[in-house]
Amino acid sequence: MTRETAAQILERIALLLELKGENPFKIRAYKTGAEVVESYPGDIMQLAIDGKLAGVKGIGEALRDKLHEMATTGKLEFFDKLRAEFPEGLFELFEVQGLGPKKIAALYSQLGVGSIADLKVACEDGTAAKISGFGEKTVVKILESIAFRDAHASEFRVDQVYAVAQTMLEALRDHPAVSRAEVCGSFRRGKETLHDLDFLCATKKPEEVIADFVRLPMVEKVIAQGGTKASIYTAGGLQCDLRAVSSAEYPFALNYFTGSKEHNVVMRQRALDKGWSLNEYGFTVVEGKEAPPIPEEIYNEAEIYRALGLDFIEPELRENSGEFEAAEHGQLPRLIELENLRGVFHNHTTASDGTASLREMAEAARDLGMQYLGIADHSKSSFQANGLNEVRLRAQIAEIHALNEEFEGHFRLFSGTEVDILKDGSLDFSDELLSELDYCVASVHNVFNLPEAEMTKRIIRAIENPHVTMLGHVTGRLLLQRPSYAVNIPAIIDAAAATGTIIELNASAWRLDMDWRWWRLAKEKGVKCSINPDAHSTRGLQDVLFGVRAARKGWLTRKDVINCLPLSEVEQALRKGKA
């Protein structure tokens, strides 16, 4: 059993115990246990098998035994018995905004509601509104939340598909009959959410490759299987398509299946203007038309673009939103790469709601080849996240100074805070305290329902504070789960430009906020970006990967992203904008 599965089982136990009205502290113990399993630095499942979990904080005797059982037998009797008491669909009810354990338990016991489909019926026929604690507004909110969820059905965040994409791609590339393979589609274009994964491979033996593809271990169900293409579902319900083509066709197919559809339309039109027809297999001269000869050998996508008089357009830019004009005039940006990052800001430690200590986070960042790490734990108003008060923050600053002494200039910790932007736009800490920090991230964490004008004013007031270095997750959205609050982004960008405030690109796959669609505007206005993992564990630092994808999609180069600066320059840059 994988650690992800084990963690999910512990989480589900916590939910079921909540439904049963169990002791809340016992429930929290299971939730903590799930987090520990999820983010433990080391092979926790092997430790469980070997019976070496003693001393792992958060895992006591009971969880130790349960983890051992899961790791060795692949199941957990306690969980199987517990979940048999409730319908399977009950879990999805927790995804509905406004529904918690108490309301779900009431719906289930009084109306037999055991799934979102049941819930929808109960809301629409008026029975739900009759339950004590439910009313008209509750029902409306529930229906809204269900509608939002339906609109995004069968969509996945990129972190949910990343491992499958890599594993399948490796399997394809490993295949003796495959010469080249790639993930195409919206995954390759760096989209933040997607419906399926499109794989492409070049081979002389398509049927053999297809047959082996549908037998991969992660394949749950074969939807279709033919001579050159197949579709399957993984256990997680993710659809994966494979197309097998010849080596000569490969660059054309790669281009075609990467899309976007709008980009492809323009590509084909440009080819037609030359008298060529373009499809997923190659160029052909249009019947009866004067046309230049088709380039004889096209081995890669760049040569297709060159044949059409264009610079190579990176997949992330292929949305027909100006990339052709830029490619024609040699004005495409040289997009940022993961390797350009020299450090990261906005990270949490055990002082607030992170799972790793200051030292562990620093060591993990060094191991990733970074030169610096910015700490930004929550401020006191974020009680839920164990936010730091003034005394604890000053203690952390001192601790950071001590660690920096120890690093002797080889690595640098920056002291910061993720300070709450309060309802009126004032900040959770005084200017005096903020001035003692190396930098400050300001974020909204409560009162999401303000009208747009008020929310915009609130955030701009925070931006105008000279101690606010950067603005955190500007819209508060959680992809596929919660829409952004109402806010006027162009007005925020203008305010950031006027005050020299950096805007964060929160790299958590849940957020990717500010959205890639706004970065070109921000860049035009001279606003700098900081790609921030918002890491709550050492593993979380690696989320910068998703942030870089989004930054590339937003046309950003290393020059636009502040944490591409080497240590020797970044400190000054943190101050410069606000000087």
Added chain:
DNA sequence: GCCGTTTTCGGCCCGACTGTTTTCAGTCG
């Protein structure tokens, strides 16, 4: 169920907001 300058049992994170109530329970962050 976990933890502990407690060795064995008491404490474990808090406040705002919402909608339903008529003083507060439930949810969220």
